[in-house]
Amino acid sequence: xxxxxxxxxxxxxxxxxxxxxxxxxxxxxxxxxxxxxxxxxxxxxxxxxxxxxxxxxxxxxxxxxxxxxxxxxxxxxxxxxxxxxxxxxxxxxxxxxxxxxxxxxxxxxxxxxxxxxxxxxxxxxxxxxxxxxxxxxxxxxxxxxxxxxxxxxxxxxxxxxxxxxxxxxxxxxxxxxxxxxxxxxxxxxxxxxxxxxxxxxxxxxxxxxxxxxxxxxxxxxxxxxxxxxxxxxxxxxxxxxxxxxxxxxxxxxxxxxxxxxxxxxxxxxxxxxxxxxxxxxxxxxxxxxxxxxxxxxxxxxxxxxxxxxxxxxxxxxxxxxxxxxxxxxxxxxxxxxxxxxxxxxxxxxxxxxxxxxxxxxxxxxxxxxxxxxxxxxxxxxxxxxxxxxxxxxxxxxxxxxxxxxxxxxxxxxxxxxxxxxxxxxxxxxxxxxxxxxxxxxxxxxxxxxxxxxxxxxxxxxxxxxxxxxxxxxxxxxxxxxxxxxxxxxxxxxxxxxxxxxxxxxxxxxxxxxxxxxxxxxxxxxxxxxxxxxxxxxxxxxxxxxxxxxxxxxxxxxxxxxxxxxxxxxxxxxxxxxxxxxxxxxxxxxxxxxxxxxxxxxxxxxxxxxxxxxxxxxxxxxxxxxxxxxxxxxxxxxxxxxxxxxxxxxxxxxxxxxxxxxxxxxxxxxxxxxxxxxxxxxxxxxxx
Amino acid sequence: xxxxxxxxxxxxxxxxxxxxxxxxxxxxxxxxxxxxxxxxxxxxxxxxxxxxxxxxxxxxxxxxxxxxxxxxxxxxxxxxxxxxxxxxxxxxxxxxxxxxxxxxxxxxxxxxxxxxxxxxxxxxxxxxxxxxxxxxxxxxxxxxxxxxxxxxxxxxxxxxxxxxxxxxxxxxxxxxxxxx
Numbered sequence: 001x002x003x004x005x006x007x008x009x010x011x012x013x014x015x016x017x018x019x020x021x022x023x024x025x026x027x028x029x030x031x032x033x034x035x036x037x038x039x040x041x042x043x044x045x046x047x048x049x050x051x052x053x054x055x056x057x058x059x060x061x062x063x064x065x066x067x068x069x070x071x072x073x074x075x076x077x078x079x080x081x082x083x084x085x086x087x088x089x090x091x092x093x094x095x096x097x098x099x100x101x102x103x104x105x106x107x108x109x110x111x112x113x114x115x116x117x118x119x120x121x122x123x124x125x126x127x128x129x130x131x132x133x134x135x136x137x138x139x140x141x142x143x144x145x146x147x148x149x150x151x152x153x154x155x156x157x158x159x160x161x162x163x164x165x166x167x168x169x170x171x172x173x174x175x176x177x178x179x180x181x182x183x184x185x186x187x188x189x190x191x192x193x194x195x196x197x198x199x200x201x202x203x204x205x206x207x208x209x210x211x212x213x214x215x216x217x218x219x220x221x222x223x224x225x226x227x228x229x230x231x232x233x234x235x236x237x238x239x240x241x242x243x244x245x246x247x248x249x250x251x252x253x254x255x256x257x258x259x260x261x262x263x264x265x266x267x268x269x270x271x272x273x274x275x276x277x278x279x280x281x282x283x284x285x286x287x288x289x290x291x292x293x294x295x296x297x298x299x300x301x302x303x304x305x306x307x308x309x310x311x312x313x314x315x316x317x318x319x320x321x322x323x324x325x326x327x328x329x330x331x332x333x334x335x336x337x338x339x340x341x342x343x344x345x346x347x348x349x350x351x352x353x354x355x356x357x358x359x360x361x362x363x364x365x366x367x368x369x370x371x372x373x374x375x376x377x378x379x380x381x382x383x384x385x386x387x388x389x390x391x392x393x394x395x396x397x398x399x400x401x402x403x404x405x406x407x408x409x410x411x412x413x414x415x416x417x418x419x420x421x422x423x424x425x426x427x428x429x430x431x432x433x434x435x436x437x438x439x440x441x442x443x444x445x446x447x448x449x450x451x452x453x454x455x456x457x458x459x460x461x462x463x464x465x466x467x468x469x470x471x472x473x474x475x476x477x478x479x480x481x482x483x484x485x486x487x488x489x490x491x492x493x494x495x496x497x498x499x500x501x502x503x504x505x506x507x508x509x510x511x512x513x514x515x516x517x518x519x520x521x522x523x524x525x526x527x528x529x530x531x532x533x534x535x536x537x538x539x540x541x542x543x544x545x546x547x548x549x550x551x552x553x554x555x556x557x558x559x560x561x562x563x564x565x566x567x568x569x570x571x572x573x574x575x576x577x578x579x580x581x582x583x584x585x586x587x588x589x590x591x592x593x594x595x596x597x598x599x600x601x602x603x604x605x606x607x608x609x610x611x612x613x614x615x616x617x618x619x620x621x622x623x624x625x626x627x628x629x630x631x632x633x634x635x636x637x638x639x640x641x642x643x644x645x646x647x648x649x650x651x652x653x654x655x656x657x658x659x660x661x662x663x664x665x666x667x668x669x670x671x672x673x674x675x676x677x678x679x680x681x682x683x684x685x686x687x
Numbered sequence: 688x689x690x691x692x693x694x695x696x697x698x699x700x701x702x703x704x705x706x707x708x709x710x711x712x713x714x715x716x717x718x719x720x721x722x723x724x725x726x727x728x729x730x731x732x733x734x735x736x737x738x739x740x741x742x743x744x745x746x747x748x749x750x751x752x753x754x755x756x757x758x759x760x761x762x763x764x765x766x767x768x769x770x771x772x773x774x775x776x777x778x779x780x781x782x783x784x785x786x787x788x789x790x791x792x793x794x795x796x797x798x799x800x801x802x803x804x805x806x807x808x809x810x811x812x813x814x815x816x817x818x819x820x821x822x823x824x825x826x827x828x829x830x831x832x833x834x835x836x837x838x839x840x841x842x843x844x845x846x847x848x849x850x851x852x853x854x855x856x857x858x859x860x861x862x863x864x865x866x867x
Contacts, residue, residue: 170860491690
């Protein structure tokens with residue numbers, strides 16, 4: 001790295017010899033000479049007289065004026081400020097009043113510290129300047145906002161499609177399949193949402209119904225559950241018919257046994273004929289009873305006759321013949337006959353008794369069969385009624401309506417006709433045929449129900465699968481639409497622009513690197529300089545000595561110490577609390593302590609220090625204290641020239657007196673009020 | 688030099704952000720092979736999934752697929768060694784440092800340079816095949832968007848290849864339908 005100030009440039013401490021202001025300067029041509037042998041130079045004048053202008057070459061010679069210096073070898077040379085010594089050589093009232101921090105910055109300059117720090121700061125600022133940042137140049141690769149805003153939506157919609165290929169043909173294929181399922185025509189349309197979405201919605205699979213089926217289903221269910229026994233089981237009509245057959249046979253049998261005719265026409269109802277047969281049986285039974293009674297009477301007569309004859313015979317009467325029937329009677333025969341009449345059974349009577357019992361049995365059986373027949377007739381009626389009602393209702397419910405599905409019509413029309421037919425044929429009363437036909441009707445209704453149920457199920461078979469397919473179709477449509485929108489956006493980049501920007505950024509990065517390392521070096525030097533000046537034990541000692549001198553007139557200032565960036569009260573270990581006057585005194589002491597360190601060294605060529613209006617804002621006693629203190633500075637304290645500019649003539653007078661009493665070589669110049677166009681004539685006050 | 692479709696760039700960028708340059712480079716090789724396979728002159732080409740070169744072989748033509756985040760592609764000595772095995776050898780380069788991505792189909796000479804500079808106007812030693820660029824960019828865009836996130840977000844390379852295959856089949860159907 002280049003040495004900023006090669007030692008060859010800095011030989012010895014300089015002393016100011018002559019200040020010469022240019023004619024074209026603010027106050028015109030002015031000259032101060034023979035200054036090098038002076039230790040304290042005081043310049044007074046009213047505000048605006050040009051005091052600061054006059055001392056400006058001490059800080060920065062240039063267009064305003066020049067400064068001639070003498071080095072320790074006695075050679076004269078023109079002073080060329082390098083802009084680094086200004087603060088140490090020029091302590092303004094502001095510095096003196098504002099506390100130690102600003103002064104410290106000024107003092108640091110004495111050892112190049114501020115110069116280094118300033119350089120580092122500038123380099124740091126340069127390195128961080130917007131121009132050197134390596135970010136992408138604005139607009140070089142700007143992504144269109146329409147693309148940025150749709151990026152996430154596109155990715156999200158695309159993810160919804162899963163493994164499905166995102167192609168137009170896939171979209172069309174799904175559309176065609178759905179079109180076939182829902183039975184609606186579909187043509188792929190413009191993918192713009194306003195057109196695409198309604199077009200897609202036409203293909204939404206919905207739950208489908210067999211038109212008319214819900215209307216006919218109750219009728220079919222009623223027919224399917226008709227109250228007829230299952231096939232193979234006898235119906236009530238069957239039972240009734242069998243009861244009639246049995247009853248008919250029973251009547252015939254009874255008539256046959258009685259050996260009589262029925263006395264009513266065969267066309268008469270079975271119930272009437274049965275009633276007649278029962279009446280005939282009753283008559284026959286009664287006749288049999290009469291015959292049995294007659295036989296009993298006859299037998300009793302015979303017994304009586306035989307008893308009479310026997311008694312006659314026992315009495316000895318001759319009785320050869322029966323007095324009743326006049327048949328000849330032998331004695332032995334009589335006894336046998338009597339014995340038969342009295343003890344044995346009458347075969348004739350027995351025969352009649354058997355006949356009677358037979359008739360009674362017949363009657364009982366016929367009676368029971370008549371009752372059974374009657375019951376079966378009622379059961380058949382009930383059965384008929386139970387079938388007729390639903391069939392009649394079904395005949396109404398199965399009436400076809402417009403819009404019914406063809407399959408529903410095909411299944412129900414024959415049933416409807418069968419119902420009507422059944423009602424016409426069997427509506428009047430029960431019969432075996434009616435029951436059989438009802439059973440057939442029931443069976444047909446069951447078949448129709450099963451068939452239509454199957455068709456209804458088939459109609460929605462895989463509905464969920466189709467609905468899933470529809471969702472996939474919609475998702476695909478969304479992706480294709482977003483994609484179309486994205487691809488229609490103009491998105492270009494100038495490759496030449498990108499390349500030139502990249503090269504610029506590389507250059508910037510290189511510059512940042514260079515400036516960064518320079519700044520690091522400057523900072524390092526700054527730290528070294530600070531440490532060598534501010535933390536220097538000699539500076540600390542000199543400051544302590546100057547403060548001790550102050551303590552004579554300013555009690556309580558003996559515990560101050562100067563280290564780092566502030567003055568602290570060592571007795572309390574905290575920043576000192578100072579009045580304005582005390583602050584100025586402390587800052588003068590600090591300035592002189594540091595200047596004493598650097599003055600006359602090779603690293604700090606100017607051998608002077610300037611105090612510009614050091615009493616600004618001070619009261620009279622403080623002003624006097626500053627004059628006394630500044631005047632008391634000896635060449636042992638500071639082997640440099642002290643320049644003081646002030647408007648305060650009493651202060652200047654006191655300062656000059658104090659300086660002379662301290663053995664310093666003093667000159668006091670006075671500037672008149674400045675009048676434009678008139679030459680400035682400096683006068684020197686001689687004590 | 689051509690740019691890909693906006694939607695394809697978004698998907699490729701997603702792949703790059705999610706997988707990093709290494710993995711996305713090898714997956715892009717598969718997509719490139721799928722795109723080349725759709726071109727009659729390179730039908731039946733196959734990707735060399737190993738570390739060998741070239742990345743894709745199609746008869747007497749070799750393809751090297753490179754993604755780069757700058758304007759240069761470095762070619763090592765192997766390319767010069769392998770170049771002689773093919774009548775044509777093309778470098779397919781995709782610049783991912785600029786959006787939208789740009790694609791170059793560079794015809795490598797018999798004695799390939801160490802470095803190919805991807806410029807708007809290419810060096811005369813490494814000219815581009817403009818027709819191939821246009822066709823490849825179109826087909827690559829088609830393949831990428833047809834496979835979509837099923838490819839970019841696939842759990843592994845085989846699954847990603849399956850997504851590409853399904854997309855290729857669907858695209859062929861598209862082409863056949865258009866021909867009808």
